[in-house]
């Protein structure tokens with residue numbers, strides 16, 4: 001052992017095992033009360049008895065009771081980490097997780113609520129830091145009890161003084177007090193003292209031949225355990241979490257060596273190995289875990305060692321696809337790709353149906369129109385949901401796009417009537433006001449630079465429409481940048497594209513993501529988003545006291561949702577209370593902004609670009625507008641409904657550039673297609689890569705040509721309707737489609753009537769979209785020239 005106190009133990013052991021040696025060591029008796037009953041120290045029969053009596057304290061039922069206490073500490077940890085995300089953006093992992101484990105120990109072993117990092121002056125914290133976090137002992141003295149246990153035993157209490165420090169005694173005294181308090185109290189603590197007390201008592205009853213029923217305990221457990229957020233049941237049901245932790249423990253076993261002392265002479269393998277009573281047997285756990293023979297490529301961190309991987313899910317069915325890699329599946333590098341190009345290349349290579357893996361999650365990619373029809377429409381009841389994470393935050397938890405099953409069906413049915421033609425017509429006047437403002441602004445550009453940054457201009461316009469239609473507010477996004485609505489909206493709805501792999505985590509590991517519950521929600525529910533929740537709350541409260549008509553979404557949604565009923569005991573009654581109705585309205589109004597802002601602004605930008613690049617189309621559209629103006633005084637709802645060429649142009653823009661590049665469903669009941677040729681299990685994801693679908697030569701000959709003629713009734717009839725998915729399809733398609741089309745048509749029609757768009761030096765040949773894992777296509781450098789037509793009304 002010479003020099004071992006300054007060796008690096010893991011390296012030392014690995015080298016030793018490689019050389020096939022073994023070493024010899026310790027155990028010495030401890031006499032101090034409390035410590036002498038330590039399970040790690042007692043021997044022989046005494047160890048057997050205490051171990052048997054203590055074991056039931058670690059049954060699943062008992063651990064489940066302590067799980068709530070652990071969760072409290074995890075919440076505290078998450079709060080602290082959130083603080084760091086907002087300040088330094090990094091953590092000292094050892095310091096933070098040491099503090100966390102001390103909190104857990106205090107809570108579970110002593111029934112004490114502390115905050116180790118927050119309150120360093122707490123005597124528990126001060127003593128715990130010293131006892132549980134000692135600096136590594138690098139002096140040879142530490143080896144004495146290991147090399148000469150008898151000597152230490154002979155020195156007895158004198159030697160123990162080295163270990164039984166004042167800090168450790170603090171805990172002995174502390175526990176004595178806790179135990180005497182407990183004797184006088186009836187309170188339930190669900191901590192380790194309580195469960196160990198019970199299990200030791202139960203053990204005595206068993207010795208006396210009495211049968212102990214677990215049922216009452218289980219019933220109590222059920223009452224104690226809250227199913228909310230991360231809970232015992234959930235983490236028990238998360239194989240990947242277990243795999244990751246197992247791999248960390250394999251890679252770095254915290255106890256580098258595990259020992260036994262021989263208590264009776266022993267012979268192994270016909271006497272090849274003889275072990276005498278008193279001899280020590282050591283398993284160098286670190287070295288064992290790093291042996292190539294047991295763990296191929298042992299220096300690689302690979303949680304997949306512990307699974308039968310999901311990666312044969314598709315190959316077992318004869319469905320091919322790109323080869324997945326551990327952890328990332330097929331998503332490695334996707335965060336820095338250009339999604340349209342990436343998706344088109346995949347479809348080109350693997351065809352109309354292939355298997356893909358989002359991390360370990362199987363995802364069937366489909367561009368086969370029959371299969372799309374089957375899954376999105378005909379057998380929709382097997383594919384009701386989208387992949388989503390449950391939000392607990394009020395307002396967001398009622399977002400239609402995230403809801404599942406029956407709750408989605410109810411809220412969707414209640415909201416749909418807010419988007420009927422009649423209701424949209426009522427909102428049409430508000431859109432027109434915003435378009436008038438947009439035209440004023442574009443006019444100033446025709447007089448100054450003669451060009452516009454289309455994305456910026458139309459983002460400001462759609463924000464005005466949302467403020468007006470979803471919140472009943474009149475703002476001017478480009479004119480008044482200090483307006484708090486605009487400042488917050490810019491941040492919430494126009495965030496920079498996320499190009500880090502972190503963006504993929506919720507897609508690959510939705511369970512892990514949901515597990516961190518409110519913590520991860522905090523990443524989304526920023527103070528800017530909260531601004532809108534508060535704003536809506538105030539608007540709703542004002543509305544209750546007012547009789548005014550607003551013709552906005554809040555008003556029509558309120559009417560539609562309040563009119564939704566159910567039948568109870570033969571009587572028709574409102575489906576929800578006023579409070580829930582308000583929450584649903586707030587949910588849909590905020591979602592309205594998220595779903596309607598970027599999609600519409602991007603589509604207007606793309607339209608402007610294509611019109612500039614295709615002057616013949618622009619002129620044909622202009623002629624059709626002028627012709628219609630003979631029947632109408634001004635651009636209005638009725639007029640745009642009556643303009644087939646306008647519709648054809650917008651449809652071709654949405655074919656060329658569908659703002660949502662992929663559309664997903666999650667299988668909600670096992671599904672079999674084509675006599676079992678394709679089997680889809682509950683929970684599996686299916687994806688239609690919309691952009692790639694819209695650019696398939698088979699469905700759209702010469703797909704890179706911008707050609708509104710594809711949308712004449714005759715040409716449309718030649719194609720399956722499932723070749724076009726800009727607004728999705730089936731019962732869960734875009735609920736805001738009519739509103740979006742109204743807004744697009746009124747804006748395009750009014751602008752083309754007044755202005756001419758044309759390419760300038762900065763206009764790119766081909767419109768480029770930002771790289772990264774975007775949800776909505778982000779056009780870049782969409783600069784186009786603009787001039788006033790002047791001669792029209």
Ligand code: HEM
Nearest residue numbers: 400401595596599600660726727728729732733734736740
């Ligand atoms: C050009 C504009 C828009 C496009 C291209 C678009 C596209 C889409 C697509 C592709 C989906 C998914 C459909 C599916 O899964 O089958 C969707 C869902 C949705 N859209 Fe839109 N959208 C647009 C504008 C809007 C507007 C203005 C609103 C709100 C007024 C809106 C509200 C929604 C909602 C709430 C959902 C989720 C529906 C559900 O889960 O039941 N969208 N949209």
